[in-house]
Amino acid sequence: MSILVYTESENGKLKKAALEVVSYAKAVADQMDTSVTAIAVNANDVETLGNYGASKILLVKDTSLEAFNAKKYAALIEAAAKQEDAKVVVLSSSADSKYLAPMLAVGLEAGYASNVVEVPSSVSPLTVKRSAFTNKAFANTEFTTDVKIVGLSNNSFGLVESEGSASVENFSPTLPESGVTVESVDKATDKVSIADAEIVVSGGRGLKGPENWGMVEELAEVLGAATACSKPVSDLGWRPHGEHVGQTGKPVASNLYIAIGISGAIQHLAGINASKVKVVINTDPEAPFFKAADYGVVGDAFEVVPKLIEKLKAFKAANA
């Protein structure tokens, strides 16, 4: 018995979230006195996983799996879990992992808890804390099944290095027909995505118009951050729909969220509350966002943001 963890990669390179789920799986394995086996698909740098606690890696090399396919990937993980007799399977909260996890749960007859934010409070019965009610509360959830799937909320555990190295084995189970074929992918490859970002810089209607986003993008570039926006901003067509965050948009669970000219309506906060540190820049000291934020600047974005960019550049130069 070991803990199985699915590690995601893109263009042959492991994602940061992969290192985080392995770090987390290692902590759970220590609680349960067992080891961590990772499964990766077409990644070229899997040895790294040894530094975060994996002792064995099942590596799938298959060009037909270049494009993510939820059903096939779920079948891969299912086969690996059965081979390893894994009782706990750990996944991230990426869109892909959340897509495949419910199908995997049915295949393994496993209970599944998503958006888990901490290591289990008990291993018998396995009990995890997950966020619920759009991050306004947590539910302590107990599993009643033999096999359990834990979906870890992004950036909730962080990266923890451990001593050790991993053996790599090739893994190639037979896969089902998928029924869903990817025809085309439209994805900005030169930008950090909101889901992967550690820092997200977000603009609201207070920025007045799309022509003013230059400074938002510049701030994001200095910070290596993803850009996001409030709902009206994407509804007005100032920014692409994919940038809309909140209850009806993308969820954000970054380490740092900077809100510029966003009032902080409850539906907006619902989607970004899982972010650790929140900074708000707003002219109105009464804006509700100040109640939800850790740091705030009452001021005009058109003055504050350029200053912030300048100070951050200086900071980076000094700390380079």
Next chain:
Amino acid sequence: MKILVCISHVPDTTSKINFTENDTKFDTNGVQYVINPNDEFGLTRAMWFKEKQGASVDVVNVGGAETEPTLRKALAIGADSAIRVNTPATDGYAVAKQLAHVVNEGGYDLVIAGRESIDYNGAMVPGMLAAMANANFVTNCISLEVDGTSAKAVREIDGGKETVSTSLPLVIGGQKGLVEESDLRIPNMRGIMMARKKPLKVVEPTEVSAETKAVSFEKPAPKGAVKLVDADSIDELVNLLHNEAKVI
């Protein structure tokens, strides 16, 4: 085409979240319930299929009698009939099992569910249902077209979107984009009157036990007050983010 829209009955986002009985039960006192927003987009897309391509549209909820006003609202928006599986929604797995039974009995071609519900945000039910009902599954769906038994869908992925082709029977996890917000319908008087006469069938559950159980709830520790930084000393903000928050 026979369409089933899964409707989850959830507290409105602006509701106060509290718990009772030693933090083991959600406190429904004063809570306003609504159709899960993702399901409202799905239901509206289903109405489009009904009107433009010809389809029957049933809605379903797994829950107690208290969810009936939510189902009636879906009928007022235009669904033909409603089904309530008479059992509390315990966990995603148990709900999916009940829904799979409804799907198999009813022979639905297309099941429209939401990407996630805004109460438990599980994003569990649609994928489990698809696997149980042996149907294809596309989630984070922002566009759906059906032609005979083939379907084309666009889904949001991290950092972009992808177009996929698939076939019926199909389950989707829908979200905004499936229809625009401006297409959402507020039930009018005629719709509400008609909804009263439409069938709302209560069916008894099949035997299933849950796989997970929320044993207790907690709220985040109260947040400290925001630290305000003067607009003229942005240095201080950079300093705090680096040394105190340790995020840059």
